[in-house]
Amino acid sequence: MSExxxxxxxxxxxxxxxxxxxxxxxxxxxxxxxxxAAGLVLPLGAFVFITFMFxxxxxxxxxIDNPVINENMPLTAAxxxxxxxxxxxxxxxxxxxxxxLAQARETKEIGRVATRMNFEYSGVRSVFTSTARKAKxxxxxxKDALIKADEKxxxxxxxxxxxxxxxxxxxxxxxAALDMRYDIDNNIVxxxxxxxxxxxxxxxxxxxxxxxxxxxxxxxxPVAYLLATLPLKYSNLLMIMVLLPFWTxxxxxxxxxxxxxxxxxxxxxxxVWLHLIDxxxxxxxxxxxxxxxxxxxxxxxxxxxxxxYSVMKTIPPSYMRAALSLGANPVTAYxxxxxxxxxxGIGAGSLLVxxxxxxxxxxxxxxxxxxxxxxxxxxxFHMQKSLNWGLAAALGGILLVGVxxxxxxxxxxxxVDNMKLG
Amino acid sequence: MKKTxxxxxxxAAGILAASAxxxxxxxxxxxxxGYTKSxxxxxxxPWEAMGGSKINSEDYNGGLAEVKAQVExxxxxxxxxxxxxxxxxxxxxxxxxxxxxxxxxxAGDDGTPATSDFLPGTLxxxxxxxxxxxxxxxxxxxxxxxxxxxxxxxxxxxxxFPGKRGLRKGAKSNLEMAxxxxxxxxxxxxxxxxxxxxxxxAFAKLDTxxxxxxxxxxxxxxPQMLADGEVLMTTAYNGRIFGAVAxxxxxxxxxxxxxxxxxxxxxxxxxxxxxxxxxxxxxxSTDTKRNAAQASWIxxxxxxxxxxxxxxxxxxxxxxxxxxxxxxxxxxxxxxQNDFAFWADHADELNEKFSAWLAK
Numbered sequence: 001m002s003e004x005x006x007x008x009x010x011x012x013x014x015x016x017x018x019x020x021x022x023x024x025x026x027x028x029x030x031x032x033x034x035x036x037a038a039g040l041v042l043p044l045g046a047f048v049f050i051t052f053m054f055x056x057x058x059x060x061x062x063x064i065d066n067p068v069i070n071e072n073m074p075l076t077a078a079x080x081x082x083x084x085x086x087x088x089x090x091x092x093x094x095x096x097x098x099x100x101l102a103q104a105r106e107t108k109e110i111g112r113v114a115t116r117m118n119f120e121y122s123g124v125r126s127v128f129t130s131t132a133r134k135a136k137x138x139x140x141x142x143k144d145a146l147i148k149a150d151e152k153x154x155x156x157x158x159x160x161x162x163x164x165x166x167x168x169x170x171x172x173x174x175x176a177a178l179d180m181r182y183d184i185d186n187n188i189v190x191x192x193x194x195x196x197x198x199x200x201x202x203x204x205x206x207x208x209x210x211x212x213x214x215x216x217x218x219x220x221x222p223v224a225y226l227l228a229t230l231p232l233k234y235s236n237l238l239m240i241m242v243l244l245p246f247w248t249x250x251x252x253x254x255x256x257x258x259x260x261x262x263x264x265x266x267x268x269x270x271x272v273w274l275h276l277i278d279x280x281x282x283x284x285x286x287x288x289x290x291x292x293x294x295x296x297x298x299x300x301x302x303x304x305x306x307x308x309y310s311v312m313k314t315i316p317p318s319y320m321r322a323a324l325s326l327g328a329n330p331v332t333a334y335x336x337x338x339x340x341x342x343x344x345g346i347g348a349g350s351l352l353v354x355x356x357x358x359x360x361x362x363x364x365x366x367x368x369x370x371x372x373x374x375x376x377x378x379x380x381f382h383m384q385k386s387l388n389w390g391l392a393a394a395l396g397g398i399l400l401v402g403v404x405x406x407x408x409x410x411x412x413x414x415x416v417d418n419m420k421l422g
Numbered sequence: 423m424k425k426t427x428x429x430x431x432x433x434a435a436g437i438l439a440a441s442a443x444x445x446x447x448x449x450x451x452x453x454x455x456g457y458t459k460s461x462x463x464x465x466x467x468p469w470e471a472m473g474g475s476k477i478n479s480e481d482y483n484g485g486l487a488e489v490k491a492q493v494e495x496x497x498x499x500x501x502x503x504x505x506x507x508x509x510x511x512x513x514x515x516x517x518x519x520x521x522x523x524x525x526x527x528x529a530g531d532d533g534t535p536a537t538s539d540f541l542p543g544t545l546x547x548x549x550x551x552x553x554x555x556x557x558x559x560x561x562x563x564x565x566x567x568x569x570x571x572x573x574x575x576x577x578x579x580x581x582x583f584p585g586k587r588g589l590r591k592g593a594k595s596n597l598e599m600a601x602x603x604x605x606x607x608x609x610x611x612x613x614x615x616x617x618x619x620x621x622x623x624a625f626a627k628l629d630t631x632x633x634x635x636x637x638x639x640x641x642x643x644x645p646q647m648l649a650d651g652e653v654l655m656t657t658a659y660n661g662r663i664f665g666a667v668a669x670x671x672x673x674x675x676x677x678x679x680x681x682x683x684x685x686x687x688x689x690x691x692x693x694x695x696x697x698x699x700x701x702x703x704x705x706x707s708t709d710t711k712r713n714a715a716q717a718s719w720i721x722x723x724x725x726x727x728x729x730x731x732x733x734x735x736x737x738x739x740x741x742x743x744x745x746x747x748x749x750x751x752x753x754x755x756x757x758x759q760n761d762f763a764f765w766a767d768h769a770d771e772l773n774e775k776f777s778a779w780l781a782k
Binding site: 108109110111112114115118119122123124125126129194195196197200201204262263264287369370371373378381383384385386387388 | 483485486487490512514515516517586616625636637650651652763766767768769770771773774775777778779780781
């Protein structure tokens with residue numbers, strides 16, 4: 001500190017070397033530091049935002065965005081807005097429809113219109129494409145001409161669906177993702193029994209994730225305990241064995257399970273050789289839910305062991321010794337002294353494994369067969385095969401909300417602070 | 423707004439794809455494995471030999487997802503894609519594909535104009551077909567010392583031939599085959615599938631073997647499953663089974679009864695970087711000679727009438743290819759053409775039903 005500062009200290013505000021008040025100077029310095037810090041994380045922040053947050057938000061937006069009909073059938077959409085939905089609309093709407101269809105064919109957008117409608121009302125794709133081909137040469141009265149082109153135009157369901165779809169935003173994707181739909185009177189009802197699937201898959205995804213987390217905890221806890229308590233030279237070796245799977249490709253690990261578990265695989269061969277089962281009674285251990293659970297448990301185990309280990313490592317062994325010397329038997333000492341201190345590790349490991357499991361894709365895709373498929377596999381199906389990106393986005397949105405709710409519930413019950421990741 | 427939205431949702435696809443594109447090279451995308459090999463031998467090599475641009479061959483798993491992502495993001499890197507008929511029609515309807523002027527196609531070697539030389543239905547607004555392929559079922563002959571399966575009904579007969587079955591994981595072709603196994607004539611299959619009762623009947627038939635079925639997704643899986651003994655018989659693409667028989671000497675036998683045949687077509691994504699070259703390649707690869715040459719590498723039938731008589735022996739194994747063509751008279755008796763219009767209308771609903779049925 002300079003002399004000036006010392007001198008000024010006597011009379012009111014403390015001044016820095018250049019004569020400015022020290023408080024102000026300090027604030028300036030702190031602000032600059034904050035800016036530097038912000039500048040340092042800015043590249044990462046921008047990267048995460050551009051490549052992660054932004055696309056996710058836009059992708060989720062697709063689940064409610066519904067521009068296709070509204071933009072490409074503008075005349076029909078405008079008139080249908082005021083239709084009461086009761087009787088088949090009048091000539092005016094049919095004229096607008098014929099004009100819109102002809103225009104949409106001209107601009108080559110008719111395929112997108114037809115595809116969008118077909119997601120809502122199965123089988124009408126060809127109604128749109130074939131009517132659009134004829135629309136250009138249609139003459140008044142358009143109502144007769146259109147119904148002659150395809151009798152579906154005389155059905156109320158067609159018009160109700162078209163009216164619903166001509167709104168720029170829709171909730172129908174979220175309804176579909178929850179096995180619901182609109183009926184002909186625009187009431188929300190359950191999807192037909194033989195088309196209900198997503199609720200069951202969401203349930204299965206939660207169940208498998210829970211099972212995998214529980215198995216990981218069951219298998220990982222003793223390993224972590226050993227790691228934390230063994231002498232260094234053994235625990236290092238054990239640590240390498242825990243980490244080894246981390247260094248092996250996920251695909252290699254998954255396919256090794258196929259080799260081991262398949263009907264003519266190593267395990268079944270051994271069982272047959274030991275006469276535990278006969279050759280006809282080979283056990284189906286893969287391409288089903290069991291395969292998914294086994295392979296995922298193996299792959300996610302390190303995510304449970306490492307947080308547990310890091311927590312157990314910080315528990316002084318003297319606590320257990322103290323408990324024992326004070327007369328507790330080993331079980332009591334363990335349950336009342338040791339186990340409660342590992343809770344942050346259990347919490348962190350379980351949450352990590354659970355959240356990773358819930359969005360798992362490649363392992364169920366490879367070994368899940370029929371009964372081991374999870375929700376990600378259906379999202380991928382709608383992204384890659386059916387091209388119904390809106391439904392994929394809605395399924396993803398529900399998954400995201402589900403994870404957030406679980407996280408919230410977890411933080412209420414266990415407390416986020418009471419969690420240690422390493 | 424729309425443009426940015428599309429661009430960023432598929433930014434990853436765009437970046438990945440962009441790095442694979444080379445200026446001036448023709449990027450040709452097909453299904454991989456033995457099928458791509460047949461195209462490389464029959465089309466790509468002669469094309470490059472006669473001074474055409476270098477071909478960059480890529481594999482994909484079918485569907486329009488990548489094409490859609492590229493076209494909508496405005497970063498098209500694929501020049502030519504080999505697609506199924508339903509995708510050629512749907513992609514064309516949705517404005518994802520360039521229309522192809524059929525006047526660029528050369529006349530057949532016998533002088534027939536291209537438009538009448540191609541089999542009916544094999545030229546669409548945006549697509550030019552190259553081959554006929556088919557879904558059949560096949561079995562390992564060594565597992566059948568006595569009676570052998572000969573009809574589609576045998577595939578579903580667990581009493582006569584107990585053992586695991588392999589089926590493609592999807593509604594397409596499975597529902598048709600189930601109905602044919604249930605005694606429906608090929609001509610009535612799609613009429614029936616258009617009704618709820620027909621769909622229920624198909625699923626009821628599939629129910630009879632559901633418990634003994636292993637599901638496959640990639641075309642390379644069925645021959646592998648047969649070879650491993652994982653299944654007793656399985657549906658498959660005929661070319662893959664033929665490949666295993668011809669080059670790996672596997673004792674597999676194809677049952678042609680109840681086959682569901684389809685086309686593969688060349689299409690050009692809208693805004694392809696080398697469109698002019700791609701068009702030239704389409705004309706080149708579908709001329710009579712190339713069309714017939716392709717069939718000497720894999721057992722998929724040529725779509726040009728003038729090419730059919732030129733189909734000869736397998737290029738390396740010396741097997742006479744004619745009896746292995748899906749369209750050979752003996753094989754084509756009880757055959758059904760995949761109805762793309764039906765699937766364009768009903769794929770969404772039926773796939774959903776299929777998934778729900780499968781998951782139960």
